[in-house]
Amino acid sequence: MILNVENINVHYGAIHALREVSFTLSKGEIVALIGANGAGKSTSLNTVSGLLHPTSGKVVYLGEDISNTSPQEIVRRGIVQVPEGRKIFAKMSVWENLEMGAYTVSDRKVVDERMESVFMRFPRLKERRNQPGGTLSGGEQQMLAIARGLMAGPKVLLLDEPSMGLAPILVEQIFDIIREINDSGTSILLVEQNALMALSIADRGYVLDTGRVVLQGIADDLLHNPFVINAYLGGETTE
Amino acid sequence: MNESVPLPIARKGSQLLKYLRPTFGVVVLLFILYRLYSVLVIRHEYGADTWTRLLITGLIIGGVYALIAIGYTLVYGILFMINFAHGEVMMLGAYAGFFVFEALKSIKVSSEPPLNFSNANPVISIIIAFAVGMTVSALSGFLLEKIAYRPLRKAPRLVPLISAIGASIFLQNAAQLLFSPQLRDVTNPEILRRGIGWKILINGSNVIIPYTGVFTFALSILLLIGLYIIVRKTKLGRAMRAVALDKKTAALMGIDVDKTISQTFLISGALAGAAGVMWGIHNGLVYYFVGFIPGIKAFTAAVLGGIGNLPGAMLGGLFLGLIESMGPAALGINFQLKDVLAFAILILVLTFRPSGLLGEVLSEEKV
Ligand SMILES: Nc1ncnc2c1ncn2[C@@H]1O[C@H](COP(=O)(O)OP(=O)(O)OP(=O)(O)O)[C@@H](O)[C@H]1O
Ligand SMILES: [Mg+2]
Numbered sequence: 195m196i197l198n199v200e201n202i203n204v205h206y207g208a209i210h211a212l213r214e215v216s217f218t219l220s221k222g223e224i225v226a227l228i229g230a231n232g233a234g235k236s237t238s239l240n241t242v243s244g245l246l247h248p249t250s251g252k253v254v255y256l257g258e259d260i261s262n263t264s265p266q267e268i269v270r271r272g273i274v275q276v277p278e279g280r281k282i283f284a285k286m287s288v289w290e291n292l293e294m295g296a297y298t299v300s301d302r303k304v305v306d307e308r309m310e311s312v313f314m315r316f317p318r319l320k321e322r323r324n325q326p327g328g329t330l331s332g333g334e335q336q337m338l339a340i341a342r343g344l345m346a347g348p349k350v351l352l353l354d355e356p357s358m359g360l361a362p363i364l365v366e367q368i369f370d371i372i373r374e375i376n377d378s379g380t381s382i383l384l385v386e387q388n389a390l391m392a393l394s395i396a397d398r399g400y401v402l403d404t405g406r407v408v409l410q411g412i413a414d415d416l417l418h419n420p421f422v423i424n425a426y427l428g429g430e431t432t433e
Numbered sequence: 434m435n436e437s438v439p440l441p442i443a444r445k446g447s448q449l450l451k452y453l454r455p456t457f458g459v460v461v462l463l464f465i466l467y468r469l470y471s472v473l474v475i476r477h478e479y480g481a482d483t484w485t486r487l488l489i490t491g492l493i494i495g496g497v498y499a500l501i502a503i504g505y506t507l508v509y510g511i512l513f514m515i516n517f518a519h520g521e522v523m524m525l526g527a528y529a530g531f532f533v534f535e536a537l538k539s540i541k542v543s544s545e546p547p548l549n550f551s552n553a554n555p556v557i558s559i560i561i562a563f564a565v566g567m568t569v570s571a572l573s574g575f576l577l578e579k580i581a582y583r584p585l586r587k588a589p590r591l592v593p594l595i596s597a598i599g600a601s602i603f604l605q606n607a608a609q610l611l612f613s614p615q616l617r618d619v620t621n622p623e624i625l626r627r628g629i630g631w632k633i634l635i636n637g638s639n640v641i642i643p644y645t646g647v648f649t650f651a652l653s654i655l656l657l658i659g660l661y662i663i664v665r666k667t668k669l670g671r672a673m674r675a676v677a678l679d680k681k682t683a684a685l686m687g688i689d690v691d692k693t694i695s696q697t698f699l700i701s702g703a704l705a706g707a708a709g710v711m712w713g714i715h716n717g718l719v720y721y722f723v724g725f726i727p728g729i730k731a732f733t734a735a736v737l738g739g740i741g742n743l744p745g746a747m748l749g750g751l752f753l754g755l756i757e758s759m760g761p762a763a764l765g766i767n768f769q770l771k772d773v774l775a776f777a778i779l780i781l782v783l784t785f786r787p788s789g790l791l792g793e794v795l796s797e798e799k800v
């Protein structure tokens with residue numbers, strides 16, 4: 195188990211956003227967290243990233259409790275989040291954004307190698323490396339956000355709604371990339387509202403509803419679960 | 434960074450303002466043009482010698498303003514607040530410089546001829562004065578943020594602003610109690626004696642380029658270049674830029690946001706401290722409210738250049754220094770009106786170009 199979230203409660207002041215939430219991620223897995231708006235998906239990722247700290251329960255990463263560790267330390271240890279809405283530094287060039295992603299990496303050679311491999315994976319970004327991040331299209335910005343995350347050399351990549359606002363063809367492309375990243379050894383925690391896409395590439399999934407985990411299981415099983423079909427797959431069946 | 438909006442004063446005007454503003458602008462512009470024409474073209478009141486003197490004065494004071502203005506702009510860029518206690522941070526640096534020179538002056542290295550440490554080792558003395566002054570101010574800025582601003586990080590934007598004004602009053606009064614309300618004369622090492630300098634002959638009259646001024650200006654420029662390199666080329670600079678743009682995302686990049694904010698206050702403080710020591714060396718007087726006027730002037734300079742904009746603060750400082758020294762002469766008004774002129778500029782900039790002369794920094798998108 196690379197990441198183990200145990201019964202966490204998270205509050206925003208008086209708002210109780212996560213109630214006794216538990217989930218796990220094994221090495222090499224893709225795990226999907228699905229749920230409607232406000233279910234607590236981003237809150238879960240932000241708690242793993244150390245931007246929020248649980249009021250009770252703990253987040254265990256590689257056997258160590260990181261519930262109260264700072265976000266920068268968590269990045270250094272290998273958990274990297276690609277935030278909801280991409281959050282590209284709009285005025286910085288593509289290249290500068292990628293450099294920012296490698297902020298924790300002090301070895302220049304490693305940065306250059308990663309830059310090269312990221313450009314191999316996203317040739318489009320290479321063409322546009324001197325262009326301000328804010329002038330990229332939505333799909334390109336999402337690629338840049340993921341590429342920027344890869345620059346830190348994550349063991350665990352947290353992706354918050356990578357398909358948000360993208361045309362279906364681009365969604366397919368992004369999910370192919372996610373699978374490739376996973377194939378090359380990075381464990382992935384994937385937050386999505388697009389439950390069908392998320393569960394189709396995930397190994398396992400958790401369904402969050404108003405701050406609780408209401409369902410969990412193998413991704414295939416969830417795809418055929420009547421509750422999931424009704425609530426998150428718009429009542430369509432997949433086969 | 435949706436929580437932050439531009440300076441409150443920079444909002445769009447009311448219906449009335451819409452007509453008033455251009456009229457006001459045209460009147461001001463015509464007045465300025467008329468004065469410039471009558472003074473420069475018709476009356477020829479001042480010769481090249483006077484203009485040179487004013488230019489020199491302007492550059493010297495402008496360099497000092499630029500150093501202080503950087504502090505306003507860096508802090509605004511990162512926290513979206515005006516650090517109104519920044520002038521007091523400079524004042525503490527000025528006192529530190531004063532006390533260092535006093536202490537070094539009292540160390541006798543030989544009695545025949547009478548020679549004290551300050552004159553025996555002037556370069557070392559000056560270096561010590563700046564090192565101590567910059568350290569004191571850097572630490573003051575650092576503590577100021579920790580004590581007066583950090584606990585209010587999540588509060589509405591007006592709250593830290595009021596805390597800053599409180600801190601400014603507190604520091605002035607604390608300095609008055611600790612160091613007495615007396616005006617202190619700064620004794621420079623002999624090589625930097627005030628009032629002496631290179632003489633050049635212009636229009637048959639001697640124009641003095643004071644050593645203190647040359648020193649002050651040169652050091653200001655060096656520090657400004659150093660700062661620019663830090664912000665543009667180092668990892669700390671990258672962290673500062675990322676934190677200024679988006680704190681949450683910066684944290685996700687592995688940047689220690691709190692530490693970066695502290696470092697910003699350390700750097701701002703160090704520059705203000707250098708400005709304080711220079712002020713003492715060049716102007717010769719240190720007192721508990723010595724930071725007040727340069728503080729607001731530098732704030733004006735920062736707004737002039739577009740607050741949050743680094744080159745803007747540097748150029749704004751130099752520009753304000755020049756306007757202040759040459760403006761009264763060019764407009765044919767009393768030299769004692771230089772402060773009025775500086776603040777009139779603040780009002781004009783806020784009225785017509787609230788984002789500053791170089792700035793787009795306050796555009797909705799970035800802030
Ligand atoms: N900064 C905040 N302050 C107060 N409440 C918050 C804050 N952020 C989120 N919440 C609340 O916490 C709950 C969970 O929000 P969260 O952003 O985790 O949902 P989500 O599942 O990511 O939704 P979405 O799909 O819309 O991104 C919501 O009720 C939300 O209103
Ligand atoms: Mg969310």
